[in-house]
Amino acid sequence: MTMTTDRPVRVRFAPSPTGPLHIGGVRTALYNYLLARQLGGKMLLRIEDTDQNRFVPGAEEYILEALAWCGIVIDEGQGVGGPHAPYRQSERKPLYRQYANQLIAAGHAYYAFDTPEELDAMRLRLQAAKVASPQYNAITRAQMRNSLTLPDTEVQALLAADTPYVVRLKVPRKEEIRFHDLIRGWVVVHSSAVDDKVLMKSDGMPTYHLANIVDDHLMEISHVIRGEEWLPSAPLHVLLYRYLGWESTMPQFAHLPLLLKPDGTGKLSKRDGDRLGFPVFPLEWRGTDAETGEPTLSRGFREDGYLPDALINFLAFLGWNPGTAQEIFSMDELIAAFSMERVSKSPAKFDQGKVKWYNEHYLRARPDAELAPYLLAALAAHGLSCTPEKAVQIVGVMKERVSFPQDFWQEAKYFFQAPDSYDEAVMAKKWTPAVAAALAEYGDLIADYSRDAGGEAFPPAEDLKGFLTTVVEQHEMKIGQTLQALRVAVTGAAAGPDLFETLAILGPVEVNARLKAAAQGRS
RNA sequence: GGUCCGUUCGUCUAGGGGUUAGGACAGUAGAUUUUCAUUCUACCAACAGGGGUUCGAUUCCCCUACGGACUACCA
Numbered sequence: 001m002t003m004t005t006d007r008p009v010r011v012r013f014a015p016s017p018t019g020p021l022h023i024g025g026v027r028t029a030l031y032n033y034l035l036a037r038q039l040g041g042k043m044l045l046r047i048e049d050t051d052q053n054r055f056v057p058g059a060e061e062y063i064l065e066a067l068a069w070c071g072i073v074i075d076e077g078q079g080v081g082g083p084h085a086p087y088r089q090s091e092r093k094p095l096y097r098q099y100a101n102q103l104i105a106a107g108h109a110y111y112a113f114d115t116p117e118e119l120d121a122m123r124l125r126l127q128a129a130k131v132a133s134p135q136y137n138a139i140t141r142a143q144m145r146n147s148l149t150l151p152d153t154e155v156q157a158l159l160a161a162d163t164p165y166v167v168r169l170k171v172p173r174k175e176e177i178r179f180h181d182l183i184r185g186w187v188v189v190h191s192s193a194v195d196d197k198v199l200m201k202s203d204g205m206p207t208y209h210l211a212n213i214v215d216d217h218l219m220e221i222s223h224v225i226r227g228e229e230w231l232p233s234a235p236l237h238v239l240l241y242r243y244l245g246w247e248s249t250m251p252q253f254a255h256l257p258l259l260l261k262p263d264g265t266g267k268l269s270k271r272d273g274d275r276l277g278f279p280v281f282p283l284e285w286r287g288t289d290a291e292t293g294e295p296t297l298s299r300g301f302r303e304d305g306y307l308p309d310a311l312i313n314f315l316a317f318l319g320w321n322p323g324t325a326q327e328i329f330s331m332d333e334l335i336a337a338f339s340m341e342r343v344s345k346s347p348a349k350f351d352q353g354k355v356k357w358y359n360e361h362y363l364r365a366r367p368d369a370e371l372a373p374y375l376l377a378a379l380a381a382h383g384l385s386c387t388p389e390k391a392v393q394i395v396g397v398m399k400e401r402v403s404f405p406q407d408f409w410q411e412a413k414y415f416f417q418a419p420d421s422y423d424e425a426v427m428a429k430k431w432t433p434a435v436a437a438a439l440a441e442y443g444d445l446i447a448d449y450s451r452d453a454g455g456e457a458f459p460p461a462e463d464l465k466g467f468l469t470t471v472v473e474q475h476e477m478k479i480g481q482t483l484q485a486l487r488v489a490v491t492g493a494a495a496g497p498d499l500f501e502t503l504a505i506l507g508p509v510e511v512n513a514r515l516k517a518a519a520q521g522r523s
Numbered sequence: 524g525g526u527c528c529g530u531u532c533g534u535c536u537a538g539g540g541g542u543u544a545g546g547a548c549a550g551u552a553g554a555u556u557u558u559c560a561u562u563c564u565a566c567c568a569a570c571a572g573g574g575g576u577u578c579g580a581u582u583c584c585c586c587u588a589c590g591g592a593c594u595a596c597c598a
Contacts, residue, residue: 016598051597116596133525133594166596184528193526193594201596208598232527232593257529258591265590314535317547321536325546344536347591351534354548364561401560426558480557487558495559 007249009041011223012077013067014212016048017059020285020298021066023350024227024259024268027315031256032225033072034316034338041222045077046215047088050205056287060088066282070308071331084219089211096206099214099244100167100199104147108243109199111147111165112136113158118145135195138173167200169209169239177235182223182254182340189235197236209233213240216251225254225340228347229267254340257319258347268350270298278352279304282311305404306355310362314355318348328361360403368396371405378409384416393505397497411496415505418514419492426494427522430485436519438475439486442468443512450508458507461500489518 013029015021021029036043045067049055064079076082086092103109114122119136122144126134134140141148146168147155158165175191199210206214216224234253241250259268262276273280284300301311313329321344322329322337329337363371372391379385386394394412402411446467450457459467468486472479487499490511496502503511 014598018598048598054597112596119596127524130524135525135594164596168596187527189527195594198596203596205596207596212598227592228528229592229598235527255528260591262534267591317535319535323537325537327547346529348536349534351548354535357548360561398560400562478557483557493559497560498556499558 007222008220009036009039009222010044010220011036011041011225012044012046012216012219012221013074014046014048014215014226015063016051016054017056017063018051018054019056019059019270019287020281020283020300021063022268022270023280023282023301023315026066026070026072026282026311027259027318028225028227028256029067029072030070030312030315031254031320031338031340031343032223034335035223035225035340036075037335038338042075043073044082044084044219044221045074045079045087046219047078047090048208048211049088049090050201050208050211052090052203052205062283062285069302070282070312089206089215092211092215093205095218096200096210096214097204100206100210103169103199103243104167106243107170109167109169110141111155111159112141112168112196112198113145113150113163113165115164133193133195136168137192137195138171141168141170141196164202166198166202168196169199169236169243171196171236171239177238179234179238179253181231181234182252183257183343184231184255184345187231187234189232191235191239194236194239197233209236209240213237213244213246217241217244217246217249220249221251223254224251225256228255228258231255254343257344259318260347260349262350262352272350273298276352278355279306280350305406306359307362307366307405310358311355313362314358317354318350319344356403363402363405364399366399368392368399371395371399371408374405375408375412378406379416382409386416390415390505397501397505401497414491414493414496415502418517419490422492422518422521423488423494426484426488430481431489431518431522432485434475434477435482435485436522438471438477438482439489439515440519441475442471442482442486443515445471446508447512458504461498461504464503464508465500486515490514 011032013032015025033043035041045063047060047063060078067074074080076084078087100109104111122136122140123134126140136144143149148170150158171194172191176188177191177194178186178188181187197209198207200206234255238250241247260266261268261272268280270280279299279301281298281300282302284303285298287296287298288294289296302308309330312331312334316329316334316338317327320338320342323342369392372388372395375391375395376386376388379391394415395408398408398411402408446459446464449459449467468482469479472482483499484494487496487502488494490506491502506514
């Protein structure tokens with residue numbers, strides 16, 4: 001088998017625009033991209049839209065946007081251009097015919113005139129006869145209406161009469177087909193298990209199999225990295241390369257393990273996301289239900305608050321690992337560390353908990369200034385605003401305690417709105433008359449301090465703590481007795497970031513006002 | 524049904540003929556934080572089963588079981 005290792009590395013991601021890009025597709029694109037970058041090769045994007053019936057408007061744009069959001073950069077192909085344009089197979093339609101003809105001329109393909117009804121009948125007949133694998137193949141084609149069984153004159157007449165036909169590959173009856181897979185090693189399949197696949201459909205469009213091989217060859221693809229669902233048809237593709245005379249430049253294959261549902265078994269599907277409450281698409285998708293025609297909304301990782309770095313890091317580890325203890329990888333680090341040899345053979349279940357963990361990690365690692373816009377946006381949506389500086393401060397103290405950027409608003413609400421209710425369990429226990437008195441004095445003290453500075457002073461957290469210590473000592477109490485009550489009176493909640501940091505952000509005047517409001521409500 | 528692929532803690536996985544079978548997530552416990560979260564520490568937890576080969580197999584081979592993909596004029 002030929003291993004064309006010395007030619008330029010060119011990989012491709014070749015999705016069908018039949019809907020939003022699935023998260024498994026994103027991983028396939030990612031592995032392609034990592035390999036291309038690592039080896040200094042090119043990453044192509046080709047749109048495989050040979051099925052006119054399944055075309056979904058907007059899907060192609062979605063794919064482009066999703067890849068861009070993930071940081072997967074396309075070097076050549078749809079949306080970018082390049083020397084092999086067009087990169088949309090529907091626009092390459094005229095190109096495929098000659099290869100089908102070449103195959104027919106060489107005796108490796110033939111015309112088949114069977115109607116769908118005849119094909120159904122054939123399958124029914126074979127099933128009834130308990131044939132192991134009912135298919136159009138070396139044996140059954142002898143009973144069908146094709147250019148192998150019909151006299152030449154009749155074939156010509158049918159063709160001349162524009163009778164609908166397909167072109168099928170003439171798969172040899174007894175032959176062992178071997179090919180090497182980068183992940184699985186040698187795979188051997190007997191040709192009797194491969195059927196005479198349709199290469200050209202009656203509408204004149206090639207099927208996936210023909211178009212894929214022709215384009216991969218023309219576009220000089222060096223590695224075909226795709227999902228495991230393609231493994232069964234790989235022997236067919238090998239045959240195609242051989243019969244087309246391209247075996248010496250046949251790409252290397254790598255069939256990636258599937259992504260499974262988190263519960264139970266089976267391939268991760270669109271429905272699992274809705275069922276289990278997590279996205280399976282990178283971006284939100286507005287589609288229509290295939291059966292009811294109702295508009296549907298599928299959530300996306302982006303809209304759910306996942307950071308692209310986190311998603312990518314997580315996805316990279318679903319089926320691959322560096323063999324070291326390192327778990328956190330930037331895209332550049334992934335590029336450097338990736339290797340197809342370390343991709344596992346077995347499928348992986350999608351782990352919701354782990355993505356969340358990655359997201360929390362990346363959220364905390366992100367500079368406050370980059371997180372602040374999320375808070376600012378939520379504020380604007382609620383008709384509120386604050387200075388960018390304050391937003392930076394708030395996300396700074398909050399990011400340790402949230403999983404997603406959208407949580408900032410929920411968690412930080414009390415920085416913008418005085419509490420309208422208080423944690424009663426804590427208040428009942430901690431808001432004693434003595435504590436109330438001390439806190440009232442504390443509020444006045446810091447407010448006065450601030451007023452002396454023109455109402456503008458925002459003392460640092462340690463000063464605020466110092467004031468409280470002083471007041472509390474005068475009341476012959478311990479500071480610990482007052483802390484919980486102070487927090488709840490000011491924020492309404494029993495838990496939150498460092499109390500004095502919180503007070504520092506709020507400012508003395510506001511703190512005092514809230515303290516008084518809380519006291520009033522309880523007197 | 525047939526063909527092909529797969530099978531290590533609940534999950535993602537490392538490892539590999541002789542190991543206390545390692546890490547991460549989750550879970551549990553503790554420490555820190557006079558809060559919660561973070562962080563840190565500890566604990567819990569696995570080689571699908573049966574045959575070989577071998578001094579020795581979780582590792583290599585075979586079988587079984589289980590799981591998955593494919594089996595369209597869809598990709």
